Amino acid sequence: MREINKILTIAKFTFKEIIKSNILVNIFFLGLGLLLVTYVAYSFTYGEPARIALDFGLGTLSLSSVGIAIFIGSGILAKEIDSRTVYMIISRPVPRYCFILGKVMGLILVLIVNVLLLSTLTLSAYFFIGGEFAPILMWSILFILFEAIIALLVVSLLSLISSQTIAVILSMIVYVLGHAIDGVKLTSMIAKNKVLESIIDVYHFFLPGYYKLNLKEHVIYKQNIELDYLVNNTFYVLFYSLFLITLCVLTFNKKNLD
Amino acid sequence: MIDFCNVSKVFNTDLLKKDFHALKSVTFNIPEGKTIGFLGANGAGKTTSLKIAMDFIRPTSGEIKYNESLGKNKLEAFKNIGYLPERPFFYPHLTGLEFCHYMGALTDLSKAEIESQVNVWAIKFKIDFALNRHIKNYSKGMLQRIGFLATLLHNPKLIILDEPLAGLDPIGRKELKDIIVQLRDEGKTVFFSSHIISDVEEICDSVIFLKDGEVVFNGSVDQIMKDNIKPETRISYFDGDSLLTEVIPNNKKEEYLSKLLKDGKEIVSLQAEKPTLEEIFYNVKKN
Ligand SMILES: Nc1ncnc2c1ncn2[C@@H]1O[C@H](COP(=O)(O)OP(=O)(O)OP(=O)(O)O)[C@@H](O)[C@H]1O
Ligand SMILES: [Mg+2]
Numbered sequence: 001m002r003e004i005n006k007i008l009t010i011a012k013f014t015f016k017e018i019i020k021s022n023i024l025v026n027i028f029f030l031g032l033g034l035l036l037v038t039y040v041a042y043s044f045t046y047g048e049p050a051r052i053a054l055d056f057g058l059g060t061l062s063l064s065s066v067g068i069a070i071f072i073g074s075g076i077l078a079k080e081i082d083s084r085t086v087y088m089i090i091s092r093p094v095p096r097y098c099f100i101l102g103k104v105m106g107l108i109l110v111l112i113v114n115v116l117l118l119s120t121l122t123l124s125a126y127f128f129i130g131g132e133f134a135p136i137l138m139w140s141i142l143f144i145l146f147e148a149i150i151a152l153l154v155v156s157l158l159s160l161i162s163s164q165t166i167a168v169i170l171s172m173i174v175y176v177l178g179h180a181i182d183g184v185k186l187t188s189m190i191a192k193n194k195v196l197e198s199i200i201d202v203y204h205f206f207l208p209g210y211y212k213l214n215l216k217e218h219v220i221y222k223q224n225i226e227l228d229y230l231v232n233n234t235f236y237v238l239f240y241s242l243f244l245i246t247l248c249v250l251t252f253n254k255k256n257l258d
Numbered sequence: 259m260i261d262f263c264n265v266s267k268v269f270n271t272d273l274l275k276k277d278f279h280a281l282k283s284v285t286f287n288i289p290e291g292k293t294i295g296f297l298g299a300n301g302a303g304k305t306t307s308l309k310i311a312m313d314f315i316r317p318t319s320g321e322i323k324y325n326e327s328l329g330k331n332k333l334e335a336f337k338n339i340g341y342l343p344e345r346p347f348f349y350p351h352l353t354g355l356e357f358c359h360y361m362g363a364l365t366d367l368s369k370a371e372i373e374s375q376v377n378v379w380a381i382k383f384k385i386d387f388a389l390n391r392h393i394k395n396y397s398k399g400m401l402q403r404i405g406f407l408a409t410l411l412h413n414p415k416l417i418i419l420d421e422p423l424a425g426l427d428p429i430g431r432k433e434l435k436d437i438i439v440q441l442r443d444e445g446k447t448v449f450f451s452s453h454i455i456s457d458v459e460e461i462c463d464s465v466i467f468l469k470d471g472e473v474v475f476n477g478s479v480d481q482i483m484k485d486n487i488k489p490e491t492r493i494s495y496f497d498g499d500s501l502l503t504e505v506i507p508n509n510k511k512e513e514y515l516s517k518l519l520k521d522g523k524e525i526v527s528l529q530a531e532k533p534t535l536e537e538i539f540y541n542v543k544k545n
Contacts, residue, residue: 002366009363013352020351083347088408091312091341092364093333257314 006094010102015109018072027064027114031121034060038125050131051220057122058140058216064118065111065148070171072110073152076103078164081257090257097249100156104245107152115145139230140215146237147213151175153244154208160251177203178210212236259328259416259447260311261287265320267306267471280306281471283320288416288449290327293442295458296451298468304451305344307468308420312341328416337365340409344420344451346401350394354385354404357393358411365412372411379407382437398425406434410441417441419450423457435461486538490531496524505531 037056042049077100080086089099119141127133154174158167181203212233218225267281281303288294298304309315311322313332324335348357355376362372380386383403388396396404406422422438423431439461441448452458458465459479467475475482489508494501495518506514518525 006364009360013349013356013360016356017349017351084343084345085347085349087312087314087341087343088346088348088361088405089364090314091336091339091343092361092412093336093366094364095333256316258309 003095003098006098007102007105010089010094010099011105011109014076014103014106018107018110019113023068023072023110024113027117030060030064031118034118034121035125038129042129050126050129053126053129054122054131054137055216055220057118057125058144058219061115061118061122061141062144062147062216065114065144066151066175068111068114069107069148069152070155070168070175073107073155074159074164074168074171076107077156077252078159078167081255082164084257086257096253100248100252101245104152104156104248108149111145111148111152115141115148134219136215136219136225139225140219143213143215143233146234147210149241150208150210150213150237150244153241153248157244157248157251160248160255174207175210178208179214180211181207181209182211208240209236259288259290259325260449261323261325262307262311263321263323265307265310265317265322267303267310267315268318279471281310281317284468284471284473285320286466286473286476288447289464290325290415290447291445292463293438293448293461294450295462295465296449296468297453297455297458297465298451299453302468303471304468305420308341308344308418308451311418312339337412338415340412340414340417342405342409342417342419342422344424346405348393348396348401348405351392353390353392354396355389357404358389358408361408362411367412375411375413376407379410382440383407384433399427399430402426402430402434406437414446416447416449419448421451421453423452423454431457482538488531492527492529492531493518494526494528496526501526 034057038053041052041056080089080103086099090096123137151171155167155171158170162170181200215225262284265281265284266279269278269280271278284303284307296304296307306315310317313322324332328335328338349360352360358376359369359372362375367375376389377386380389383406385400385403385407388400388404393401393404402422402425406419409417409419419438423434426434435457438448438450442461442463462479464478465475465482466473490505491508491511492503492505493511493514494503496502504514515525515528
C-alpha cells in the first residue's frame with residue numbers, strides 16, 4: 001500500500017514539474033494552429049471539409065502525443081540520472097521500481113492531458129463543420145494515446161541502456177518501422193521470400209506493432225471495423241506495455257547510478 | 259550504524275585503459291551518536307564511498323551492513339537515514355515548499371507533519387522567505403540549505419552529508435556548522451565529508467581520513483592531536499619594538515628562556531607547538 005502511495009507521489013510531482021515547464025503553452029499554440037489550418041481548409045476546399053478537419057486534427061494529435069512521449073520521455077529517467085535528482089528519491093525508503101513506475105505514470109498523465117485538450121478541439125471543429133459522431137472516433141483517440149504510451153516506454157527503456165540522444169533517434173526509427181511493417185508484410189515480393197518473412201516475424205514478436213493502432217484510414221473513410229480487432233489490439237497494448245515496463249524495471253534495478 | 263566491510267570499487271571506464279581502483283578494501287564503521295568527519299583530498303573516494311553506502315552503485319567486492327538500530331532491511335534503514343548528495347540538483351520548476359512536500363511524502367510523512375517540520379527548520383536554515391519561489395531561481399547557498407532541510411524532514415537518526423559546506427560563504431558555513439552541532443547535541447549521528455580540515459576539527463568527535471581510496475586514519479580528533487604534539491615550544495617576545503617568534507626544542511627551552519630574561523626581553527607568549535590537522539594529514543603516512 002505504501003508503495004502505491006509512493007508511486008502516486010512521484011507521478012504527481014513529475015506531472016507538476018512537466019506541466020510547469022510550459023508544455024501546456026506549447027500545446028495551446030499547437031491547438032490554435034490546428035484550428036487555423038482547419039479553418040483555412042474549410043474555407044478553400046469544396047466537398048468534405050469535415051473529413052479534412054478530422055484528418056488534420058487526428059494527425060496533429062498523434063504526432064504531438066508521440067512527440068511529447070519521445071522527447072520528454074527520453075529525459076524523464078535520463079535527466080534524473082544525469083543530474084542526480086534521482087539520488088534525492090532513492091535515498092529515501094523508495095524501492096527502485098517505484099521510481100520507474102511513478103515517473104512513467106507522471107508522463108502518461110501529461111499525455112492524457114494533451115490528448116484530452118487536442119481531441120476536444122478537433123472534435124469541436126469537426127462537429128461544428130457538420131461532422132457526425134461515430135464510436136470509432138473515440139477508439140481512434142484512445143489508440144493514439146496507446147501509441148504514445150508505447151513510444152514512451154520504448155524511449156524510456158532505450159534511454160536506460162544507451163544515451164538520451166541515441167534513445168530519441170532509435171525510438172523514431174522504431175516508430176517509423178512499426179508503422180511501415182504492416183505494409184511490408186503485405187508486399188507480395190517479400191511474402192515469397194522465406195528468410196525475409198521470418199525476419200519480419202521476429203520483428204513482429206519483439207518490436208512494437210504501431211500499425212495496429214492506426215485507425216485513421218478507418219475513421220476518415222468511415223470504414224467498418226470489427227470490435228474484435230479493437231479489443232484484441234487493446235490487449236496487445238496491455239501486454240506489450242507490461243513487457244516493456246518489466247524490462248525497464250529490471251534494467252534500472254541493475255543499473256549503477258553514477 | 260553503517261559498517262563498511264572490505265569495500266573495494268574498481269572503475270573501468272575504457273576497455274583500453276587500465277582499471278582504476280577508486281576504493282581499496284575500505285573498512286570502518288559509523289558509531290552511533292557521534293559526529294564523524296570524512297576527510298580526503300579531491301578524488302580520494304569519499305563520494306564513491308557514500309554512493310556505495312546508499313546503494314546507488316555496487317561495490318566490486320566487500321559489503322555494507324546497516325545496523326539493527328537503523329532497521330531490518332535496506333528500506334527500513336533508509337527511513338532513518340537522511341542523505342544530502344554532493345552538488346545537489348533539484349527540480350527547477352517546483353517551489354522549495356513543493357520540493358519539501360515531495361521529499362516528505364516519500365518518507366511516509368503526512369502533510370501536516372511536513373508543514374510543521376518545514377516551519378521549524380526553514381527558519382533555522384534562513385530559507386523561509388524563499389519557500390514559495392521556484393527552485394530554479396535559488397542561489398547556490400539556498401540550494402544547499404533547502405537540500406539540507408529536506409534531509410532532516412523525517413527526523414532521521416543518521417545524517418549523511420556529502421560536502422554540505424561546499425560553496426557557502428563564511429556566514430553560511432558558520433550557520434550550517436551550528437546546525438550540525440545542534441543535531442549532534444540532539445543525539446543524532448552525523449557523517450559528513452569535506453576536504454576542509456578546520457571545519458572537521460571544529461565540530462567532529464572523530465575523523466576518518468581517506469587517501470587514494472584507502473583509510474589512513476580513523477580515530478578521535480583529540481587522539482590525533484595528542485599523538486602529533488611535537489616536543490617543541492613556540493616563544494614570542496619583543497626585541498625593542500619588533501615582535502619575534504622562535505621555535506625551540508623542549509629540552510633547550512629553559513636555557514633559552516633564562517637567556518631572554520637576562521637580556522631584558524619582554525616575553526609575550528609561550529606555547530607548546532601544536533600542529534593543525536591540516537599539517538598532520540599532509541604528512542600522514544601509512545603505518
Ligand atoms: N563512474 C566513474 N567512472 C570512473 N571513475 C570514477 C567514477 N566515479 C568516480 N571515479 C573516480 O574515482 C575517484 C574518486 O572519486 P570521488 O568522487 O569518490 O572523490 P571524492 O573523494 O568525493 O572527491 P571530491 O573531494 O573532489 O568530491 C576519482 O578519481 C574519480 O575520477
Ligand atoms: Mg566528492
